[in-house]
Amino acid sequence: MRGKLLRPFRYPARRLAFLAGGVPAVLVFPGPSLWYLAWFALVPAMALFTGAGTTREAIARGWWFGAGYLIAILQWMTPEIGPGVVLIGGIFGCMYSPFAVAVSRLLRPAVTLPRLLAALAVVPATWLIPEWIRSYQGLGGPWGLYGASQWQHPAVLALAGVGGVWLVSVALLLANTGLTLILGAFRPDLLAPGAGTAARAPAGRRVALAAAGAATFAAAAISGPLAFALTPPFPAVRQVSVALVQPGIVHDPARRVDASETLTRQFTAGKALAKDHPGLIVWGESSVAYDLAVSPGLLAGIENLSRQAGAEILTSQDSTLPGPDGGQEKVAVLVSPSGIQGRYVKTRLVPFGEYIPFRQQLGWLTRVSKAASSNMIPGSGARMLTVTGQAVGAPLEVGVLICFESAFPDMSRVETAQGAQLIVYQSSTSTFQGTWGPDQHASLAAIRAAETGRPVVQAALTGDSAAFDARGRLLSWLGQDSRGVVTVTLALPAASARTFYDQAGDYVMWSGVATTAFAALVMLLRRRYFPVNSTGAPGGRTAEYEANTGDRRASASARRANRA
Numbered sequence: 001m002r003g004k005l006l007r008p009f010r011y012p013a014r015r016l017a018f019l020a021g022g023v024p025a026v027l028v029f030p031g032p033s034l035w036y037l038a039w040f041a042l043v044p045a046m047a048l049f050t051g052a053g054t055t056r057e058a059i060a061r062g063w064w065f066g067a068g069y070l071i072a073i074l075q076w077m078t079p080e081i082g083p084g085v086v087l088i089g090g091i092f093g094c095m096y097s098p099f100a101v102a103v104s105r106l107l108r109p110a111v112t113l114p115r116l117l118a119a120l121a122v123v124p125a126t127w128l129i130p131e132w133i134r135s136y137q138g139l140g141g142p143w144g145l146y147g148a149s150q151w152q153h154p155a156v157l158a159l160a161g162v163g164g165v166w167l168v169s170v171a172l173l174l175a176n177t178g179l180t181l182i183l184g185a186f187r188p189d190l191l192a193p194g195a196g197t198a199a200r201a202p203a204g205r206r207v208a209l210a211a212a213g214a215a216t217f218a219a220a221a222i223s224g225p226l227a228f229a230l231t232p233p234f235p236a237v238r239q240v241s242v243a244l245v246q247p248g249i250v251h252d253p254a255r256r257v258d259a260s261e262t263l264t265r266q267f268t269a270g271k272a273l274a275k276d277h278p279g280l281i282v283w284g285e286s287s288v289a290y291d292l293a294v295s296p297g298l299l300a301g302i303e304n305l306s307r308q309a310g311a312e313i314l315t316s317q318d319s320t321l322p323g324p325d326g327g328q329e330k331v332a333v334l335v336s337p338s339g340i341q342g343r344y345v346k347t348r349l350v351p352f353g354e355y356i357p358f359r360q361q362l363g364w365l366t367r368v369s370k371a372a373s374s375n376m377i378p379g380s381g382a383r384m385l386t387v388t389g390q391a392v393g394a395p396l397e398v399g400v401l402i403c404f405e406s407a408f409p410d411m412s413r414v415e416t417a418q419g420a421q422l423i424v425y426q427s428s429t430s431t432f433q434g435t436w437g438p439d440q441h442a443s444l445a446a447i448r449a450a451e452t453g454r455p456v457v458q459a460a461l462t463g464d465s466a467a468f469d470a471r472g473r474l475l476s477w478l479g480q481d482s483r484g485v486v487t488v489t490l491a492l493p494a495a496s497a498r499t500f501y502d503q504a505g506d507y508v509m510w511s512g513v514a515t516t517a518f519a520a521l522v523m524l525l526r527r528r529y530f531p532v533n534s535t536g537a538p539g540g541r542t543a544e545y546e547a548n549t550g551d552r553r554a555s556a557s558a559r560r561a562n563r564a
Contacts, residue, residue: 013048017061020045021068021096028149029073030439038149039221042176043183049103050184050191062100066130067093073144076435081352092139095130098516102126105523107180109188110201111209116181120216122519124173128166128512135509137348138357141407144440146172151443156224157450157472161231161499163508164409165447168224170508175220181213231500233471234453234493240392240422241489243267243278243311244459244467244476247287248483249430260287260315261305267485268309278487279392281306281313284461285330285403285428288317292333292340299335307337312387314400314459316426327377330354332400332426334385342386345379346402348411353404353431382414397495399423399454406441406458409506412448416502419495423448427460438464438480446472453499455490 024041027034045065052058071089078085106119127146135142147168150156159167184191185206201209245267247259260283292299292315306313312334319329330346349355355375356363387396399415399422406412406425415423425445429438442464449456450472457467463480467488475488 013051013057014061014064017045017048017064017100018068020048021065021070021093022072023068025069025072025144026075028146029144029436030443031436033149033152033439033443035149035152038146038172039175039217040179042173043179046103046107046176046180047183047191049100050108050180051193052100052104055101055104058100058104059094059097062097063094065093065100066096069093069096069144073440076432076437076440077352079435080431084352092130092134095133098129098520099123099126101523102516102519103180107177107184107191109184109192110205111181111184116209116212118519119177119181120174121515123177124170125512125515125519127169127173128509129516131166131169132509132513135408137408138351141348141351141404142409143407145169148444148447150224151446151472152474153224154446154450154471154473155228157446158228158231159224160447160450160472161453161501162227163504164451164501164506166506166508166512170512171220171223175217178213178216178218178220181216182210185210185213228471234497236491237494238393238421238492239489240280240396240492241278241487242422242424242457242467243281243485243487244457244465244478245281245283245287245485246460246463246465246478246483247284249433249462260284261301263483263485264305264309264313268305277391278309278311279389279396280387280398280424281309281311282424282426282457282459283313283315284459284465285316285426286318287426287428287461288315288333291317291319292335293319299339302335303337303339306335310389311391312336312341312389314385314398314424314426316402316428328374329377329379330402332385332402334387334400336389341388342383344383344385344400344402346376346405347379347381348405348408349376349378350404382411382418384415384418384420396492397421401425403427403429403441406444406448409448409451412452412454412456413502413505416452416454416498420454421492421495422490423452423454423456425456425458427458427465428462429460430462433462433480438462442466442477446474451499451501453493453497453502455492457488457490 024037026032028038028041048061049058052061067089070093071085074085074088102122106115106122131142131145133139145165147165150168156168159171188200245260245263247263250259264281290298302313302315315333315335317331317333319331332344333340334342351357382399384397385400387398397419399412399420401411403426412423427441429441432438438460442458445456445458445466446468449468449470453470455468455470459465463478463482465478465486467475469475469491470493476486478484478486
């Protein structure tokens with residue numbers, strides 16, 4: 001039994017696939033944020049996939065790659081769920097196997113014209129499959145989508161306004177595919193080791209293949225700037241100033257609300273207010289430790305503070321539901337001088353952090369990590385909050401979401417459809433203070449801004465608080481080591497303005513799903529009704545490969561010679 005469990009760890013190519021998934025994920029997302037690597041960081045993994053001699057081995061290498069990728073992008077969650085990170089990577093890494101099989105089948109030298117054309121459609125499509133599956137909240141949500149690595153570059157993010165973050169991922173995958181084609185044209189031995197002359201195409205075809213690869217890379221690279229040039233921003237119909245309050249690390253719940261109040265009061269009394277009067281002041285998630293509906297003294301204090309500031313205050317509380325069963329909700333509460341003006345209950349909860357999926361089976365994680373001791377109660381969906389007051393002029397419809405919900409493109413799209421001119425996130429990531437988690441989280445606001453054509457702000461208790469304009473350009477960033485109040489002036493589009501992505505929805509993702517399903521059907525039919533010989537077997541003979549490693553098996557004559 002022990003030998004069977006350890007057998008997969010003996011093959012160097014699979015361990016390399018694990019590294020080929022983990023290393024790019026670590027480097028391209030914040031904190032390192034080496035965004036430019038995303039344009040070619042998948043080429044080593046793709047070379048490992050083309051080197052898999054069998055479909056079974058390609059599946060195995062894709063699984064190892066996926067495990068490395070998921071563990072790397074979720075490594076900052078280790079303080080919260082401990083060994084659950086490895087468990088998630090080990091189980092769900094298999095989602096990347098279709099991508100590995102597509103690369104192995106379509107990009108292994110020598111690539112023909114039909115395989116080239118199929119690769120340009122199928123390889124990016126199969127990459128979208130794990131991104132689509134992970135978009136389900138119970139599986140962790142769409143965290144670490146490859147396209148999100150480009151959050152610093154509005155010219156690339158313009159693609160998100162056309163097809164969401166999914167289209168940015170497609171552009172990056174096409175760029176990596178183009179480079180793999182070039183590599184296969186000039187160094188086929190790197191992509192198909194042991195295949196010999198069967199992998200080397202005639203010189204003319206190799207030049208054509210390299211040219212096609214270069215054209216693919218160039219088209220992917222210019223697609224973002226082209227979209228940026230052809231989709232000008234919506235005209236601004238008004239401006240509003242928003243203040244983001246970040247009190248820093250405060251462990252005591254009672255002092256936490258005091259810290260937000262104190263910073264707001266200092267800001268109100270200082271020159272900053274007179275210089276750039278905000279119409280809305282935003283506090284972080286869980287900035288109020290008690291339910292304002294049953295804490296009249298606390299509510300009265302915030303009402304008075306709102307009156308002094310001349311602006312409504314968006315707070316956040318953890319509410320305990322009435323009744324014998326109890327339960328808690330995460331609630332955003334808009335407070336004006338005259339009381340509570342609106343509430344939004346967090347709809348999508350953090351797996352393991354705010355509830356444990358399949359608690360009956362996975363409840364043991366609470367004994368070895370900080371996973372949620374009880375499940376919180378989700379809300380019923382997006383809801384607009386209306387900000388009024390002299391500082392904002394006409395009533396302002398604000399789409400409010402809480403923390404983890406910034407990862408979901410559909411939630412901000414729903415709020416845009418409901419008429420939001422501004423999207424606000426409240427966040428609390430103190431559990432992950434000092435990791436790359438808060439940086440990755442705040443960067444998602446840039447993606448949501450580019451997708452919806454709306455400015456997006458995020459206020460966090462301990463960092464990072466950030467603001468982006470309607471094209472995803474960074475306006476302000478308050479990091480994990482900072483505390484204070486930052487004010488930004490935002491140009492707002494008309495409530496009726498819609499990006500193409502707002503109108504068309506997730507057509508890129510669903511096209512990828514349909515393309516992958518069609519490719520799988522074609523592969524199944526070819527295997528069942530049109531069997532073909534494996535690549536690299538001369539004379540019409542079928543090439544033989546080791547079942548586990550995928551390496552080419554020595555011929556019978558070579559084996560006899562070795563025995564002699």
